[in-house]
Amino acid sequence: MAKTIAERADVVPLLAEVLREYGFEGASLAVIGERTGLGKGSLYHFFPGGKEEMAAAVLQEIDRWFEAEVYRPLREATDPRAAIDGMIGAVDDYFRSGRRICLVGAFALDNVRDRFATAVKGYFAEWRSALASALKRAGCAPDQAHSLAEETIIAIQGALVLSRALDDPTVFSRALETTQARLAKAMA
Amino acid sequence: MAKTIAERADVVPLLAEVLREYGFEGASLAVIGERTGLGKGSLYHFFPGGKEEMAAAVLQEIDRWFEAEVYRPLREATDPRAAIDGMIGAVDDYFRSGRRICLVGAFALDNVRDRFATAVKGYFAEWRSALASALKRAGCAPDQAHSLAEETIIAIQGALVLSRALDDPTVFSRALETTQARLAKAMA
DNA sequence: GTCTATAAAGCGATAGAC
DNA sequence: GTCTATCGCTTTATAGAC
DSSP states (O other), X not given: OOSSSOXXXXXXXXXXXXXXXXXXXHOOHHHHHHHHTOOHHHHHHHOTTTHHHHHHHHHHHHHHXXXXXXXXXXXXXXXXXXXXXXXXXXXXXXXXXXXXXXXXXXXHHSGGGGGGHHHHHHHHXXXXXXXXXXXXXXXXXXHHXXXXXXXXXXXXXXXXXXXXXXXXXXXXXXXXXXXXXXXXXXXX | OOSSSOOHHHHHHHHHHHHHHHHHHHOOHHHHXXXXXXXXXXXXXXXXXXXXXXXXXXXXXXXHHHIXXXXXXXXXXXXXXXXXXXXXXXXXXXTGGGTSOOXXXXXXXXXXXXXXXXXXXXXXXXXXHHHHHHHXXXXXXXXXXXXXXXXXXXXXXXXXXXXXXXXXXXHHHHHHHHHXXXXXXXXX
16 A cells, blocks of 8 residues: 555664664764654654664664575574575675675674674574574583684674775675684584 | 873873774764863863874874883893784784774775875884894794784784674784794794 | 654863863 | 853754645
């Protein structure tokens, strides 16, 4: 039903991109209006809580996407090795091979972390737990699975930081390859 | 000569802490004045360029510290293995075992990255290069030294992100141990 | 549902007294 | 060198016309 030009769900991905580029404080309503093509009136109609609600909606959408595309496959796939390979591919696509930052990671280092602490914590905790689950089913010892899952997420986040700091996406690609090799070796 | 209460050099560490806690945009002059105990007049006397100059001074001080305590020892130490162990200890102290974030890494993910691109890039490029130099002198093949240095910095930065996201400093401590073990193994 | 106009507060930065 | 007062601008958020 296209009774209106824009729907809230259409706006959220645009908001996500603006937040990634400008950060929470840098993304002013002026910039948001420009990039979404919506006036302040429309924005507050969709998000009565203002910027805070916009960011919360973005975090929820990110969580929904990772749950469907990454966490659930890791937890439930009959072939955990394939699920882990799938995760690497999904991560490579999602972060545009290092050209796109992780909004949740950026929030974690920002002073807005406290405001979105639950969402930030949940994102990483679920990821680590789902990856550890897949590793265990692939034959890893529980201890090793947990520490390897943690190490993997650390490598991805660190690679996003360093890629962007050096303005060199090959850093991310290399890190993802190294990580994949380490996971494969642990499942051998 | 204590002819004045405050000197510019005394203010910079306070500024660094405020920037780490609030981020560049979040650290308003009101907050900075509160935390340094200086009025706007004094701040602009020391830093005529305003917030931008304050942040630049902080980045320069960080670079100076890492150059003296981390990069130079890595490059010049007669015992590269000891220098690498020293780096791990210095990093653990500097980042307060995961309770303190890396301002340069936070800047890299922030939209202020472009404004301080040279300093941000230099910080990580020098670190990687110095660590690779030490690894080579410790017996690593040049290729392996470079990729291992990169991997190490990625692990440190990623661990800072994840530690803060999960509000769990033990993540950082574990990552530092894992990294140290990997470095030791490569030099064996 | 979308817009413009506007309010109220906070921002970085400056001026000038001391 | 440090302060207070203030400027001019931008911010988030609201109100109300359409």
